Amino acid sequence: MSGEDRQSQLAREHKERQAQRAEQATKAKRNTFIGAGVAVVVVVGGLVAATTLLGGNDGGKPAAASSPAPSDTAQPTISATPSAPIDPSKVSCTYRKDTSGSPAKKVGMPPRKPNLKLKTMTITTNQGVVVIDLATQQAPCAVNSLAFLARKNFYDNTKCHRLATPENSGVHMLQCGDPQAKADGENPTDGQGSSGYVFDDENLGGIPYAKGTVALAQPADASNQNGSQFWFSLGDENSQLDPAYTPFGTVSKGMDVLEKIAAGGWIVNPEDITGDGGSTAPKLPVIIKDMKLA
Numbered sequence: 609m610s611g612e613d614r615q616s617q618l619a620r621e622h623k624e625r626q627a628q629r630a631e632q633a634t635k636a637k638r639n640t641f642i643g644a645g646v647a648v649v650v651v652v653g654g655l656v657a658a659t660t661l662l663g664g665n666d667g668g669k670p671a672a673a674s675s676p677a678p679s680d681t682a683q684p685t686i687s688a689t690p691s692a693p694i695d696p697s698k699v700s701c702t703y704r705k706d707t708s709g710s711p712a713k714k715v716g717m718p719p720r721k722p723n724l725k726l727k728t729m730t731i732t733t734n735q736g737v738v739v740i741d742l743a744t745q746q747a748p749c750a751v752n753s754l755a756f757l758a759r760k761n762f763y764d765n766t767k768c769h770r771l772a773t774p775e776n777s778g779v780h781m782l783q784c785g786d787p788q789a790k791a792d793g794e795n796p797t798d799g800q801g802s803s804g805y806v807f808d809d810e811n812l813g814g815i816p817y818a819k820g821t822v823a824l825a826q827p828a829d830a831s832n833q834n835g836s837q838f839w840f841s842l843g844d845e846n847s848q849l850d851p852a853y854t855p856f857g858t859v860s861k862g863m864d865v866l867e868k869i870a871a872g873g874w875i876v877n878p879e880d881i882t883g884d885g886g887s888t889a890p891k892l893p894v895i896i897k898d899m900k901l902a
Contacts, residue, residue, distance in 0.1 A: 699724065701749035703805045706835060708827075711797065712804035713787035713836075715760040722752030729754060729857065732898040733768075735869055738840075738862030740822050742901070746811040747856040750824055750834065751901070754856070757803060757836055758899040767791035768894035769798040769886045770839075771874045776888055780843030782866060783825055784896060785836045791889040793875035798886025802835035809834065815855035817846040820863060824854040842870050869894055 703717045722744075729740040729751075744751045757763060769789035772781045788801030809832050815821055818841060825837035834854055859866070872892035880887040 699748050701752050701807065703749075703753070703807045706802055706804050706806045706833075708833075711788045711801045713762060713801065714804035715757065715762055717805055718753050718756035722748040723755060724748055726751055726755060726901045728860075729758075729899065729901045731763075731862075731896060733865070734895045734897060735892060736862055736865035738865055739860050740857040741860045742857040743811060743815060743855065746814045747854055748810070749807055750810055750854050750856040753803075753807060753834070753836075754838075754899075755901040758901055762787065762803065762836065763896045763899045766896050767889075768869075768896070769889055771870060771888055771890040773870065773874065773888075774843065774845060776874060776876075779846050779849065780819075780870070781839045781841055781846065782869060782890065782894070783837060783839040784894070785825070785838050786886070787836065789886060791886075791893065793877045793889050794879060795877070795886070796879045798877065798880065798889065799837075800886075802837065806833045806835055808832040809852075810854045811856070812854065813851040815858065817841045817849050817853070817855065818844045819846075820859040821846070821855050822857045822859065824856065826853065840866055842866060868892070 699722055700720050701718065701722055702720070706712060724744055726742055726744050729742055731738045731740070742751050763785065766784065766787050767789050768782055768784035769786050769791040770781075770783035772779050772783070774780055783799070786799055786801035787803075789795065789798045791798060806826075817823060821841040823839055823841070824834045825839050826833040826835065831852065838856075839853075840859065869890050869892050872890060874888040875891055877887045877889065
């Protein structure tokens with residue numbers, strides 16, 4: 609089967625699963641919040657692929673058509689370009705209670721005034737350390753939220769629940785930040801958890817979603833509903849996504865860690881009734897041990 613035929617088949621199967629899950633969700637009257645990182649149809653290399661989650665091959669192994677893995681020393685193809693300094697006195701962030709009913713780990717609300725001096729975010733995982741250069745000037749409220757949650761140890765011992773690849777969904781990303789996620793290929797609500805508050809989009813179009821970009825996740829077809837979840841772009845094909853997800857930085861160290869995780873394959877979750885957000889967990893368990901912004 610050609611790569612194009614495989615992508616077409618995945619798209620058809622995905623639509624069928626979506627319809628079945630939607631019917632199941634309606635019957636069960638489940639919460640519809642899904643915290644997805646991407647929920648659009650993109651054209652990648654001439655192939656049309658649905659990017660709401662997910663299917664994957666039967667074995668959960670990357671197909672032969674996957675992008676070549678860069679070396680361990682490979683760096684992101686882009687970097688956050690600082691914008692002109694902004695007046696701290698004029699920056700005020702608004703955070704609202706999340707009324708969607710999604711499962712939440714509530715630790716309060718971030719302060720309205722962000723710290724505009726934050727430059728890096730360091731995520732220590734069981735697989736290695738990832739450092740992100742922050743676009744604080746462009747996305748001050750997003751960075752402010754992340755800093756607040758990090759201070760509250762919100763992310764400690766949480767699992768990255770979603771590994772999307774060109775083979776299973778047409779995009780290439782690792783998604784984290786659901787405090788309820790089990791990332792075991794069995795939990796039907798992976799991808800729904802949040803911080804109990806939401807806030808508006810920032811910096812849309814300011815940084816392309818190329819390899820190394822880190823952006824916030826939010827429900828499919830939603831806007832201004834950011835919470836605790838975020839995703840790492842693992843491939844330049846994501847650059848073709850519509851600018852609908854707040855980019856807040858780029859990976860400056862640890863891309864090799866993310867590539868190792870991606871190369872490990874994924875686990876298909878057939879019980880994920882949401883059809884998005886948590887259908888394909890990474891086979892290599894990814895546990896955030898600590899997060900710090902400085």
